Amino acid sequence: xxxxxxxxxxxxxxxxxxxxxxxxxxxxxxxxxxxxxxxxxxxxxxxxxxxxxxxxxxxxxxxxxxxxxxxxxxxxxxxxxxxxxxxxxxxxx
Numbered sequence: 510x511x512x513x514x515x516x517x518x519x520x521x522x523x524x525x526x527x528x529x530x531x532x533x534x535x536x537x538x539x540x541x542x543x544x545x546x547x548x549x550x551x552x553x554x555x556x557x558x559x560x561x562x563x564x565x566x567x568x569x570x571x572x573x574x575x576x577x578x579x580x581x582x583x584x585x586x587x588x589x590x591x592x593x594x595x596x597x598x599x600x601x602x
Contacts, residue, residue: 512578512588520545526579527588533575536560536568548583554601556580574598 512527520526523534526545540559542548553576561567577594 512590515582515588517582517588527582528575528578528591533572536572539563545579545583548580550584551580553577553580570598571595 510525510527510529515525515527521544523529523537523542523545524531526548529537537543537556540556540563542551542556553573556576557568557573560572571591574591574594577598578589578591581594582588
């Protein structure tokens with residue numbers, strides 16, 4: 510969902526999260542994340558590594574940016590576009 514349209518109190522399904530559309534929701538379900546609440550306290554790099562390992566392929570690093578955005582949001586952060594996390598991700602590398 511577009512981060513400007515996210516209403517924290519109405520987040521019930523994965524596609525209610527900022528930056529999560531049907532394709533990214535499918536990736537999260539693939540790694541057994543079925544609801545937004547399951548992202549509480551999760552480490553985005555661990556989610557990304559699990560996705561790459563389980564799928565057997567290296568995913569675009571922007572997927573990690575999206576995981577950073579949703580874990581930050583579920584831990585109380587403001588809904589922000591995923592590319593605002595790119596600089597932070599690159600600094601961690």
